[in-house]
Amino acid sequence: MKVAPIKASRSRFSASWMRSGRIDYLWQTFAVLSVAGLSWLYFSMYGQLPPDRNRVLVLAFGCAGTILAVLAASLSVRKRLAYQGVGKLSAWLNAHIYIGIVSAFAILYHSGFRMGSPVPAILLSFYWFTIVSGVMGLWLSRKVPPLLTAIEENPAIIEDLLSVRAECLRGMLELAAGGSAKFSALVKDSLLPQTASWKRMGRFYRNRTTFAEEISAFQKEQEWALGWLAAPEHRAYQRAGEYALRVNKMNAELLLHRVMRGWLTIHITTTAAMFGFAALHIFSVLYY
């Protein structure tokens, strides 16, 4: 029996995600035309006009850039305050990116490729930080998920990762506490540093090895330590090693999670600072 999908809900599945749709092309066209228009205005008109007209043009670039930046920032309102807001958040993000790019050109032409006095200089620095961090974030949002998928055994949320990591560490320390003095010393000096080893984390990223592959390599590396221990402690040491490696792998995952959160923190912070200085800049232009 062919079953009708739940009527009122939208049922869809696209085997290849991130495909450009019609709306994307519209935004891309908007961005290309706007940037072309702004560039034409700047390169063919600016400097050819009388000074007062030039000033109007520069101001117009500034106004356009500011309005577009405010529009871009409205993504935050949709994202945090309007969960049932008009349009999917992905559509808003799309708009955000293209509007942000056009605004960058408007501001670039407004500044005339100069930094100027301290307030505009700081404002522009924050502005460019915002743009660069946005582009970075976009790049990361394409690059990090496949990497995470490759190294995760099962997708986990940051809170789960933290608690499982803590459990693993606890397991390792309990084994150390229950063993001989030599055993404890070895765990502390040799395994504990492995939990936060950047080199090892880098291997997960580079080689995209599975945990099972890494663990056998790791145990080979640690064979020397077994010579120091009595035979009954060998298995316990290997288990402690598994814990250490697991913590390391989770640190690798956590780092990616935090990179994904971190760039957005930077993007939002620089946006807030940029708007603060923009207000100051506008105020100073109007009143002085």
Next chain:
Amino acid sequence: MNEKTVTSEILSVLGAMELFRGKDRDELTEWLGPAPFEGGAECEPIMIGAGQRIIEQESFGNSFYILIRGTVAVTLMPEGRLLATLTPGNFFGEMTLISGLPRSANVTAVTPCCLIEVPRRAFELWMRKPGAFRDTMDRVYIERGLANHLMMIPELAAIEPQLLRDVVKKARLRIYSKDETIVQEGDDGDSLFLIRDGYVRVVKNMAGGERRTVAYLKDGAYFGESALLRAERRSASVFAMGKVEVIQVMKEDFFALVNRNERIADHLVRIDQKRQEAEQASAGSTTRLGFVGEVVERGLVKATSALVIHLNACTRCGNCVDACAELHDGISRLTRHGMLFEAPSRAPQSAPEPFLVATSCMHCLDPECMIGCPTGAITRDVNGEVVIQDSCIGCGNCARRCPYGNISMADALPQAELEKQRTGTPTIGGYLKFWRTPENEPMMHEIEKNNQKAVVQRIAVKCDLCRDYNYNHGCVHNCPYSAIERTDAETFLDALRSGQ
């Protein structure tokens, strides 16, 4: 219903029905009486105007109807073929309650009608009592089920009703549990099977002793006809993949049907040929069947609305979970754990696409969670979504029954408490702590913090498809990267097959 609403007209109609044979007026009044739990749904008399639709084909429902006065017509879409006209003392709507499948036909009032609407919970209680009601229902279920199936096959539309009725009467309903053998390869073919509900796996012995799954069949499909048509032994084994209901039509009855109607014979031969071709084609490649098999084996194929996350697009930002919690009293109805799948890629060299079927109600075709809710609080809406009503008493039956862990028990806390339990965004300091080791601060407080989040079990919570928000799924609507989608099994498999 109470003594006042149970009129003598109702009692006399019910008294004359086979379903209630042997029941006196007091017993009938008691059967129709108030729901066993406070807030539970109870039997209601309803009045319907001429021309009004009582049941919509392909919708889901939670009621069974007994016609007391008036006439109703049962029609099959899309062409509106009239299947039956029912008069007082007839009943309808039981198929969906028993099988969990959508309604198979439209039912419309021809004249003004009076009906008794029996809610699922009362129906289930009646079905538990041995006696005429259960026996009649079991028989009718087979007869109507088989008749419905046969009528879906266009070639059978023209068949003489009497012949169909004879076949239906002789057919048997067989119920198999997971992994049970329905048909054994090499056995004599003595019957044809029609799948009424569930999935079966067709397995063939290949050269070299390999046992290969050559097909998965689901409700609506039939098997076993090849052995009959070719007078051969069974060419493959068939196993139940969960609870499976099949209708068995014996060889003699099958030939009675085929011999009387050439179109049916042609149709069956064509289907048989197609199946042989498909089996031969699949002998060379196992990948796609392998994936379809995985989808079937892990139950995703029952989904009418599964939540799928494309892992290579998901940045793990958690916005979907936050949005869900925000729209549902602070408790998210989805967690980003679940079944991992790797869908084969269409391009020969490219890597398979990984995705996660998140832990969130799939609104299964035959929701196991709905069986045995004491208050009847878990229901299926006409649109198909499985929802928990306010009459939930928190017994946890549905959560235990759901094979996918998609229902959780949560404390019905006041809003302020719920807010506290939500996972907050970490501080900037939090970002810098990924390397923490036990020396610079054991993470015990994190474990404790996590443990604190475990909530007292009080009410069942699950995804309701954001029905209060016009089905604008909060999770999908709020994913910045288009990484999450709700899909039914058919769309999902079709998309993967066509590599869209």
